[in-house]
Amino acid sequence: MSNMTREETEALIQEVLEVYPETAKKDRAKHLTVNDQSIEQSKKCITSNRKSLPGVMTIRGCAYAGSKGVVWGPIKDMIHISHGPVGCGQYSRAGRRNYYVGTTGINTFGTMNFTSDFQEKDIVFGGDKKLSKIMQEIEQLFPLNKGITVQSECPIGLIGDDIEAVAKKTSKDLEKPVVPVRCEGFRGVSQSLGHHIANDAVRDWVLGNRDTDTSFASTPYDVTIIGDYNIGGDAWASRTLLEEMGLRVIAQWSGDGTLAEMENTPKAKLNLIHCYRSMNYISRHMEEKYGIPWMEYNFFGPTKIAESLRAIAAKFDDKIKEGAERVIEKYKAEYEAVIAKYKPRLEGKRVMLYVGGLRPRHVIGAYEDLGMEVVGTGYEFAHNDDYDRTIKEMGNATLIYDDVTGYEFEEFVKKVQPDLIGSGIKEKYIFQKMGIPFRQMHSWDYSGPYHGYDGFAIFARDMDMTINNPCWGKLQAPWTKSEETSMAAAAGA
Amino acid sequence: MPSVMIRCSDAGKLLFYVAKKDQEDEISSVEKDSAEEWGGEVELADGSKYYIDPISPPPSFPTTLRFKRL
Numbered sequence: 001m002s003n004m005t006r007e008e009t010e011a012l013i014q015e016v017l018e019v020y021p022e023t024a025k026k027d028r029a030k031h032l033t034v035n036d037q038s039i040e041q042s043k044k045c046i047t048s049n050r051k052s053l054p055g056v057m058t059i060r061g062c063a064y065a066g067s068k069g070v071v072w073g074p075i076k077d078m079i080h081i082s083h084g085p086v087g088c089g090q091y092s093r094a095g096r097r098n099y100y101v102g103t104t105g106i107n108t109f110g111t112m113n114f115t116s117d118f119q120e121k122d123i124v125f126g127g128d129k130k131l132s133k134i135m136q137e138i139e140q141l142f143p144l145n146k147g148i149t150v151q152s153e154c155p156i157g158l159i160g161d162d163i164e165a166v167a168k169k170t171s172k173d174l175e176k177p178v179v180p181v182r183c184e185g186f187r188g189v190s191q192s193l194g195h196h197i198a199n200d201a202v203r204d205w206v207l208g209n210r211d212t213d214t215s216f217a218s219t220p221y222d223v224t225i226i227g228d229y230n231i232g233g234d235a236w237a238s239r240t241l242l243e244e245m246g247l248r249v250i251a252q253w254s255g256d257g258t259l260a261e262m263e264n265t266p267k268a269k270l271n272l273i274h275c276y277r278s279m280n281y282i283s284r285h286m287e288e289k290y291g292i293p294w295m296e297y298n299f300f301g302p303t304k305i306a307e308s309l310r311a312i313a314a315k316f317d318d319k320i321k322e323g324a325e326r327v328i329e330k331y332k333a334e335y336e337a338v339i340a341k342y343k344p345r346l347e348g349k350r351v352m353l354y355v356g357g358l359r360p361r362h363v364i365g366a367y368e369d370l371g372m373e374v375v376g377t378g379y380e381f382a383h384n385d386d387y388d389r390t391i392k393e394m395g396n397a398t399l400i401y402d403d404v405t406g407y408e409f410e411e412f413v414k415k416v417q418p419d420l421i422g423s424g425i426k427e428k429y430i431f432q433k434m435g436i437p438f439r440q441m442h443s444w445d446y447s448g449p450y451h452g453y454d455g456f457a458i459f460a461r462d463m464d465m466t467i468n469n470p471c472w473g474k475l476q477a478p479w480t481k482s483e484e485t486s487m488a489a490a491a492g493a
Numbered sequence: 494m495p496s497v498m499i500r501c502s503d504a505g506k507l508l509f510y511v512a513k514k515d516q517e518d519e520i521s522s523v524e525k526d527s528a529e530e531w532g533g534e535v536e537l538a539d540g541s542k543y544y545i546d547p548i549s550p551p552p553s554f555p556t557t558l559r560f561k562r563l
């Protein structure tokens with residue numbers, strides 16, 4: 001199907017909204033829009049970060065997921081207790097594939113699940129005693145942990161436990177940081193508030209820890225990678241580029257990150273933010289308190305990488321600027337070969353995305369480098385500042401959907417007929433059964449990294465492998481095929 | 494009375510950021526902006542206006558201040 005005009009896209013939205021009852025229709029209409037690059041502020045065309053409607057299937061997570069799963073979880077040398085019933089932590093355990101180096105269970109704890117496993121009696125009598133007991137146990141069993149965080153699940157806020165008091169006392173006893181995080185799942189409308197709460201907890205309990213400690217020798221080239229969760233090794237693929245251009249990366253937030261790196265972050269010269277949504281809060285705070293500037297960058301696809309490397313270098317002296325050019329030059333042959341190999345196989349293919357955080361806009365450039373086009377995009381939990389940043393990246397008259405419902409997404413896909421969908425695991429099998437190639441773009445479908453030049457090669461291979469997989473032609477049962485197609489197949493064979 | 498973080502954009506303009514609302518707008522004019530004081534009526538690029546009692550000496554940005562909506 002060729003590209004849709006503005007009118008066609010608008011008509012499609014209206015058609016999809018048709019089935020809803022009046023109030024639901026009114027509400028959902030505000031979350032769906034046709035992109036118009038001339039609009040400066042997204043609040044004029046889209047509403048976001050609102051409570052999802054009861055009765056529709058949405059794809060959002062909870063505040064606990066935002067704090068434990070995204071921001072705190074990857075800090076590898078701390079132990080993160082999922083405080084409350086066992087399920088919240090166990091069913092999300094290690095699902096995000098935040099890679100790290102270390103010996104799990106000895107000095108790193110990323111893929112383990114620690115929980116206070118609440119039972120009825122803990123709900124009735126309170127869980128504070130249990131919490132302090134398990135922290136003592138943790139200290140005995142895993143003495144190399146550098147600190148503990150308490151990630152509250154829903155019941156904690158409901159029964160009114162005083163985890164802050166327990167944390168303070170235990171912190172004194174253990175002589176290690178113990179961070180209480182009030183990220184109960186019911187707070188906010190999605191995982192987004194969990195990111196914010198987690199950022200605030202970092203601000204209040206970690207960031208100032210080494211303000212008076214001058215033992216860390218900083219250089220004029222110290223930067224940090226903020227908002228890269230090292231999914232499939234993303235942060236590593238990014239870090240090498242920054243280091244090759246002459247910068248020194250002193251902290252990774254939070255993929256493969258450590259407590260010490262977080263505490264030393266205020267000593268950086270520049271904070272580089274990949275995922276704006278989940279970590280802009282702490283970056284703004286550091287700018288205000290420590291005067292560290294921050295900037296967003298995008299390491300998906302060679303065009304955006306080169307742009308970002310140059311923009312980063314512009315904040316430093318000539319040595320770094322030359323470094324950036326040298327890095328771009330060094331990888332040129334490599335990424336050109338990738339494009340030469342895959343572009344002919346992928347050119348003109350149309351993609352629909354529905355992810356979270358930064359990807360609905362950040363990966364567009366990588367697809368375009370391969371000659372593909374993103375015709376629809378949307379976020380699970382974005383705010384309007386994310387859409388502000390998205391409007392410019394997307395083509396005119398493309399679809400934008402916020403907190404899309406299962407029904408809307410399926411209908412859009414049926415009409416738009418994209419060649420590829422990039423979304424989450426809950427959407428994957430529905431669309432695959434509809435015969436549409438699908439990539440799970442939250443944790444790269446067990447692949448990755450996708451960041452940096454190294455990542456781009458893997459990205460291109462994965463997209464090719466998915467779209468041009470022969471299985472898509474075999475989804476129709478032989479007896480439902482029409483005469484013609486089976487004749488054609490016979491003739492071809 | 495929103496609490497607002499004011500910071501400088503790359504282009505050297507002041508940005509008006511309300512964390513609660515994820516609103517970030519350029520400041521188009523400030524009533525009193527001199528070496529002695531900063532504040533008064535502040536107008537944003539989208540036309541909305543806020544007020545803060547002039548601060549002297551002018552604060553250094555970024556900083557968080559409380560504004561009144563006009």
Ligand code: SF4
Binds near residue numbers: 065088152186
């Ligand atoms: S909403 Fe509450 S119970 Fe559900 S996963 Fe989140 S913290 Fe756990």
